[in-house]
């Protein structure tokens with residue numbers, strides 16, 4: 681039996697805590713009274729942040745790990761399964777905006793490891809203790825691009841692997857939320873639009889062009905925490921008309937229901953030509 685120690689102070693594990701949204705999550709959660717476990721590759725940044733958080737009176741552990749590797753993930757997974765994590769923020773990620781056939785295959789696989797496998801394994805590691813305590817929260821950082829699969833929009837980046845990992849995160853999180861109904865554990869897929877972070881600092885061309893509306897990471901984190909309190913499973917920080925999410929769910933439900941039948945659709949009844 682794993683042991684699930686009762687915690688005295690809440691403890692948040694944040695991946696991708698060395699910059700951007702993850703850093704803001706770590707700072708905000710520490711400010712709200714959490715001890716934190718900070719995960720990323722850049723040790724110096726993590727240690728500087730840990731020092732800042734400890735000066736503020738909270739404990740901060742650092743795990744230097746590359747989540748595109750099995751060893752990196754295993755180290756974080758081992759820590760997440762100790763039973764004392766009360767909040768998990770699966771945030772680490774990077775963009776691979778380019779035509780899929782030009783994307784290095786190992787980098788594509790690394791993105792799936794960091795943004796899919798890691799999310800699955802860390803949720804699996806942290807959840808048993810949360811369920812045993814009937815309390816806990818998981819934020820899986822997705823993207824509004826999770827909704828973009830069917831869009832033929834030339835202004836959007838080429839994004840097959842990136843957006844597909846985020847669509848996975850949304851499906852996984854929504855289905856998990858259903859399984860956790862009736863428990864005190866909340867899960868959320870956080871789907872920001874464009875956020876002002878280092879995510880966009882790839883290559884020589886700045887990706888954040890002047891006309892693109894950009895949200896600050898502090899607002900993204902504030903929205904996520906407010907959404908956890910509201911019980912919103914999908915949180916799109918800029919979304920005003922919440923009914924859109926309901927309608928999107930209803931449309932998917934209708935497609936699902938229409939697809940479960942013993943009868944072949946007339947569209948696919950091809951006359952035999954022999």
Ligand SMILES: NC(=O)c1ccc[n+]([C@@H]2O[C@H](COP(=O)([O-])OP(=O)(O)OC[C@H]3O[C@@H](n4cnc5c(N)ncnc54)[C@H](OP(=O)(O)O)[C@@H]3O)[C@@H](O)[C@H]2O)c1
Pocket residue numbers: 695696697698699700701702719720721722723745746747748771772773774775794821822823824871872873874875876877878879880
């Ligand atoms: N910025 C946006 O416009 C935007 C919009 C929607 C969703 N998002 C999502 O928000 C999340 C955070 O991104 P951000 O915007 O805050 O970008 P960011 O400032 O570049 O931060 C990304 C974080 O992920 C970590 N990371 C990247 N690759 C990693 C790896 N292989 N192993 C471990 N950690 C890794 C980075 O740390 P190290 O480099 O130190 O490892 C960094 O801490 C991502 O999941 C991203 O997809 C961003």
